[in-house]
Amino acid sequence: MRAFIFSMMLLLTTTLSFATENKMSDTPSKVKLTTSLGEIIIQLNHEKAPISSANFLTYVNEGFFNNTIFHRVIPGFMAQGGGFDTDFNQKAVHAPIKNEADNGLPNKRGSIAMARTNVPDSATAQFFINYKDNASLNHTSPTPSGWGYAVFGEVIEGMDVVDAMAKQPTGNRGGHQDVPKTDIIVEKAEVIQ
Secondary structure, X not given: OHHHHXXXXXXXXXXXXXXXXXXXXXXXXXXXXXXXXXXXXXXXXXXXOHXXXXXXXXXXXXXXXXXXXXXXXXXXXXXXXXXXXOOOOEOXXXXXXXXXXXHXXXXXXXXEEEOOOOOOOOOOOOEEEEOOOOXXXXXXXXXXXXXXXXXXXXXXXXXXXHHHHOOOOEEEEOOEEEEEOOOOEEEEEEEOO
């Protein structure tokens, strides 16, 4: 009887494990940004940043990022996009999401994180890619100054394209600083896996 129960438990565990693996593999995990400077491929981290990853995919699947620009590029810091169209109009967004910066993922070179206002749970569509390890952006405590910025993936191909953005001259535009003088356009954002 014990052998039968053990066999059934093993079968159930194996079945659940297989189902979980299949569910995870069915979840889109890679997004390609085709930009005016080249392609960037991002690997999302659904396990540690499920809300941010799902939010990003919603915007990708809606075509929201198509024909948007990287509107803030600071060499040695980060490149930010996902908020403005090529006419520099801010796009309408969905409701803000919960800040997942306490997920253990660091703001390191090549990581992608949610941009937000001073309010911790205010991120919508804007994101940024870190040029260097930006430990000052990491979560340190659940306080307004310690919440940090939620990393939800990383660039796995095309970091040279991100680096090329930092070489573009920037200036002021519409009250915004560090705006590339020549638009760096996300021509298309699409799920590739």
